[in-house]
Amino acid sequence: MTPQIRGGTSERPSWDEWLSNRRRQPTTAILCALVVVTAIVDLATGNGTQIIHLCGLAALIAAMLCTTRQVVLVGAFYTAAVAVVYTSELANSGAPTVIASVTGSAVAGIACVLLCKSRWEREQLLARVRSAAEAAQRTLLRELPLRTDDAVVDGLYVSSAQDALIGGDIYEVLPTPYGTRVLIGDVRGKGLPAIHAGAAVLTSFREGAYHQPSLLGVCIRMEEALLRHNHYARDTGDGERFVTALVLQLEPAGRAEIVGCGHTTPFRLGGGKAEEIWLDDPGLPLGLGNLAPQARTAQKCSFPAGERMVLCTDGVTEARDGKGVFYPLVDRLSTWADLPSPELVERLRLDLLRHTGDQQSDDAAILVVRRNGCVAADEAASADGP
Incomplete structure (x- = not known):
């Protein structure tokens, strides 16, 4: 698989950047697995506690550590898990509660994606600045x-x-x-x-x-x-x-x-x-x-x-x-x-x-x-x- 950079440029990323993205994939898998396990536990207990909302932290962690695509994946898992848990308790929660919970988790996921995008742009800017500074210093x-x-x-x-x-x-x-x-x-x-x-x-x-x-x-x-x-x-x-x-x-x-x-x-x-x-x-x-x-x-x-x-x-x-x-x-x-x-x-x-x-x-x-x-x-x- 040839590493590529996305975002309107045909330049390839450096080996360090490509390897860093590869290392983030296990983090994404762990966060998605955590969401699934929490949803299963929530469904098994069925006591109306809805601990699935704690998995919003998984999307936030992904926003701080992973790429935008990986954050979208974790956010989608989180939103889907909330929908499954609340739908299973539709009789007790009522449709408005289900809709509000699913909508809230989707909004939280979108916010994490925007946060990740902003962080990623800052990282790229810092990398370019450091590269220019390194070139200037190596000239000296x-x-x-x-x-x-x-x-x-x-x-x-x-x-x-x-x-x-x-x-x-x-x-x-x-x-x-x-x-x-x-x-x-x-x-x-x-x-x-x-x-x-x-x-x-x-x-x-x-x-x-x-x-x-x-x-x-x-x-x-x-x-x-x-x-x-x-x-x-x-x-x-x-x-x-x-x-x-x-x-x-x-x-x-x-x-x-x-x-x-x-x-x-x-x-x-x-x-x-x-x-x-x-x-x-x-x-x-x-x-x-x-x-x-x-x-x-x-x-x-x-x-x-x-x-x-x-x-x-x-x-x-x-x-x-x-x-x-x-x-x-x-x-x-x-x-x-x-x-x-x-x-x-x-x-x-x-x-x-x-x-x-x-x-x-x-x-x-x-x-x-x-x-x-x-x-x-x-x-x-x-x-x-x-």
């Missing part, structure tokens, strides 16, 4: 994993906003003429203003990463974009935002360059253990760079092929359980350092939800960057010099 943040010639980046993103795919955290992975460049950031604040500020920084990174030879130049471009956004935000009545960020660039000879902008430090996984990469200059967040006495600096570190680097936002490191205990990210990474990246990400996701009791108070993002650079090329570059 691309779906993980992301791949370049020399890296594969797995990860996770958990938004603290209900029914939202993204919040104030941002990330991007780009192949550029200067090597793979990775960004992870966290906008201070929540809601649409935070998303707008994150979009300004993310758009600037996507442009500057291709044209700026130095990683520091990319950070300058991002800060300039955020300052322009804050100037516009002041004019429109929104508050200013700043963004903590970490920018990573993969270089030849098994090296990497990192620029910190007040962000959480990264971790390196290798040899079955995890170690934190401490930055000599953690820097100030984007939007506050003019407050620093000196310009940001870049830091080099070892990152050979086959090793992995974990970048995250403070929604992970500062996640707390019911007792206020922070999430032990370093311990978890050390325990699961040998797991493949997809499995590591899934373990972290489930463990983070368990730690917070599925009550995430801040957006959380994790990127696991695995270097896939050519080992021969790296060794050759190492032989030529540091």
